[in-house]
Amino acid sequence: MPFQYLTNTPLDEAVQTYLDALNAKGIMLGNETLPTQNTLNRVTAQAVYARICAPHYNACAMDGIALDAQITFGATETTPVRLTEQDFTWVDTGDPLPAGCNSVVMVEDVVVEDDTYLLYAAATPWENVRQIGEDISAGDMILSSYSPITPAAMGAMLAGGVLQVEVLKQPVIGIIPTGDEIVLPTDQPAEGEIIEFNSTIFSGMLTTWGCIPKVYPIVKDSPEKIRQALKTALAECDGVIVNAGSSAGREDFTAEAIRTMGEVVLHGIAIKPGKPAVLGMINTSQENRVIPVIGLPGYPVSGILVLELVFKPVLDLLTKQITAAPEVIEAVISRRLNSSLKYREFIRTRLGLVGGKIVAVPLQRGAGVVSSFVKADGIIDIPQEREGYEAGDAVQVRLTHSLDEIRSMLVVTGSHDPLLDEIADLMRQRWPGSQVGSSHVGSMGGIMALRRSEAHLGGIHLLDEDSGTYNIPYVQKYFPQGGVVLIECVQRTQGLMVTNGNPKNIRGFEDIAGLEFVNRQKGSGTRILFDHLAKQVGMDTSSLRGYDREEFTHTAVAAAIAAGTADVGMGILAAARIYDLDFISIADEQYDLLIAEDALELEAVQRFLEVLQSQAFALRLEKLGGYALKNPGRMIKWN
Numbered sequence: 001m002p003f004q005y006l007t008n009t010p011l012d013e014a015v016q017t018y019l020d021a022l023n024a025k026g027i028m029l030g031n032e033t034l035p036t037q038n039t040l041n042r043v044t045a046q047a048v049y050a051r052i053c054a055p056h057y058n059a060c061a062m063d064g065i066a067l068d069a070q071i072t073f074g075a076t077e078t079t080p081v082r083l084t085e086q087d088f089t090w091v092d093t094g095d096p097l098p099a100g101c102n103s104v105v106m107v108e109d110v111v112v113e114d115d116t117y118l119l120y121a122a123a124t125p126w127e128n129v130r131q132i133g134e135d136i137s138a139g140d141m142i143l144s145s146y147s148p149i150t151p152a153a154m155g156a157m158l159a160g161g162v163l164q165v166e167v168l169k170q171p172v173i174g175i176i177p178t179g180d181e182i183v184l185p186t187d188q189p190a191e192g193e194i195i196e197f198n199s200t201i202f203s204g205m206l207t208t209w210g211c212i213p214k215v216y217p218i219v220k221d222s223p224e225k226i227r228q229a230l231k232t233a234l235a236e237c238d239g240v241i242v243n244a245g246s247s248a249g250r251e252d253f254t255a256e257a258i259r260t261m262g263e264v265v266l267h268g269i270a271i272k273p274g275k276p277a278v279l280g281m282i283n284t285s286q287e288n289r290v291i292p293v294i295g296l297p298g299y300p301v302s303g304i305l306v307l308e309l310v311f312k313p314v315l316d317l318l319t320k321q322i323t324a325a326p327e328v329i330e331a332v333i334s335r336r337l338n339s340s341l342k343y344r345e346f347i348r349t350r351l352g353l354v355g356g357k358i359v360a361v362p363l364q365r366g367a368g369v370v371s372s373f374v375k376a377d378g379i380i381d382i383p384q385e386r387e388g389y390e391a392g393d394a395v396q397v398r399l400t401h402s403l404d405e406i407r408s409m410l411v412v413t414g415s416h417d418p419l420l421d422e423i424a425d426l427m428r429q430r431w432p433g434s435q436v437g438s439s440h441v442g443s444m445g446g447i448m449a450l451r452r453s454e455a456h457l458g459g460i461h462l463l464d465e466d467s468g469t470y471n472i473p474y475v476q477k478y479f480p481q482g483g484v485v486l487i488e489c490v491q492r493t494q495g496l497m498v499t500n501g502n503p504k505n506i507r508g509f510e511d512i513a514g515l516e517f518v519n520r521q522k523g524s525g526t527r528i529l530f531d532h533l534a535k536q537v538g539m540d541t542s543s544l545r546g547y548d549r550e551e552f553t554h555t556a557v558a559a560a561i562a563a564g565t566a567d568v569g570m571g572i573l574a575a576a577r578i579y580d581l582d583f584i585s586i587a588d589e590q591y592d593l594l595i596a597e598d599a600l601e602l603e604a605v606q607r608f609l610e611v612l613q614s615q616a617f618a619l620r621l622e623k624l625g626g627y628a629l630k631n632p633g634r635m636i637k638w639n
Helices: 011-024 151-159 198-208 223-236 253-261 300-319 371-375 403-407 418-430 443-451 472-478 525-536 554-563 573-578 603-612 615-624
Strands: 031-035 064-067 081-083 089-091 103-106 111-113 116-119 141-143 164-168 172-177 212-215 239-243 263-267 278-283 290-296 328-333 345-354 357-362 378-382 394-399 410-414 436-440 457-460 484-498 517-520 568-572 582-596 635-637
Touching (some): 011 300, 141 151, 223 253, 223 290, 239 300, 253 263, 345 394, 357 394, 357 410, 410 603, 418 436, 418 615, 443 582, 484 554, 525 568, 554 568, 554 573
Parallel strands (some): 172 239, 410 436
Antiparallel strands (some): 111 116, 263 278, 484 568
């Protein structure tokens, strides 16, 4: 009697049915801990946080002279400042910034005249200095859960003091060649013998995909021998491919072997070539975990197609990844980008689909900022003959992430808070492949980004001095016609961060005059709050040392204080705890999320809001400290 396929399932349905069946059985890889240098192309098992700052000392960024910038004030082309050797220290790039200095003047800007040195332009504080934490601050999340580790990510982790990383096991995939007519490669095969070369093809594909292939000896067409080979492979591998044992003929032993040992999910896919594929799974007796087992047709093209179309998604499921071929796309640049005519320049950029257009948000392009490569979704290629692009111009971007990932990217632009990283990580854990790209530009920067349709949402905490309320007056002012909704997030504690032990005996604003201050950037909610509180106590901020020294995150402010380059700064309790700083509570404030109304129904936004209201997020906030959840997710909307 003729043999029939059990199924003739459409490809997409077959793949999804197979993945659902494996998921239901709890398919998973174990974890292992490796030296960071050995983790290239591996996948993180959990979030990775920096242990130290990068750089970990204030470093000279140029060859030249280090000095106190104040002594150069007033220098012009007509009235140069004249210095002696006692006024500065010669330094090379990478040298620690000498004590008492806060600026480096490039050697080419120093004019030697007899025994003196002339400067024709004033230096500015912290010019040509790579400050502690410029690239990475201790406690920053470098990689989220289930992130592939790139060379740049390895460098970022080592720069952040991460010497060991917990990663998913590298999948070991067994390949069992079967068939009475199959022989090992030879240059003199006998008539009727077929050289076994499929396992070499499949091994190469698996290696390219980050797996460890394990090829077993050729097995004759015997149900018992195939079962025994399967039993051996199941004990040693995370997945098994049986080749040339799948057909509609009378000697189709693979499906029978899988069925007697486990479960055949599908036998037969509506594709040509590749129709006879067997999709099965078997539970191991030792570890009680499910192993995917696929029977491939003997023809190499069929086998290759089934591996690419069916087995690769299984590997993505195992390794929590989504893969796609690199592409070059056109995107709209979010801000002006200058470039030199002397060079062809490549700028790392974030990408996201906002308001129907791909928006490119360029990242920092300093030579020492390795973390920007970790965050980049693509590379903007600026031709040598261009001086740059204006905001709104179309640019060509070479993708480092897939276009599908970018289209699903949740673009978050606004005030910095570590809770955004925690939400993103929880999203990755719950929905592997979730993409969240955040840029820290301050509360007003977030409002402006939403006004220009360059972000889906942003964090804001803006105090209205007249009413004493947070956020709502600003949103009503900048969005009088609506178009956005305000989502309540958290109440958090702001205060003064000071060195452990509080050696300056700081109790409040009245004690910081005359001390070295480190500030947040203009437009940030923290700076607006500081200015408001300073005004209340009659403080003249223009006389505050360091008032113009700006950092873009709470952790960067904390890093400066922990390093001793500042005595005090305004920030949140969570950042102070990371750096073991003392904290003087000043005020409780409302940190909310402003969301574009047309983005509310996006799957990524809904997932974000679901995590916001989850117990897992509440536990992470408790661990960070300084937060209170009252009505997380409550929506405030107006027209």
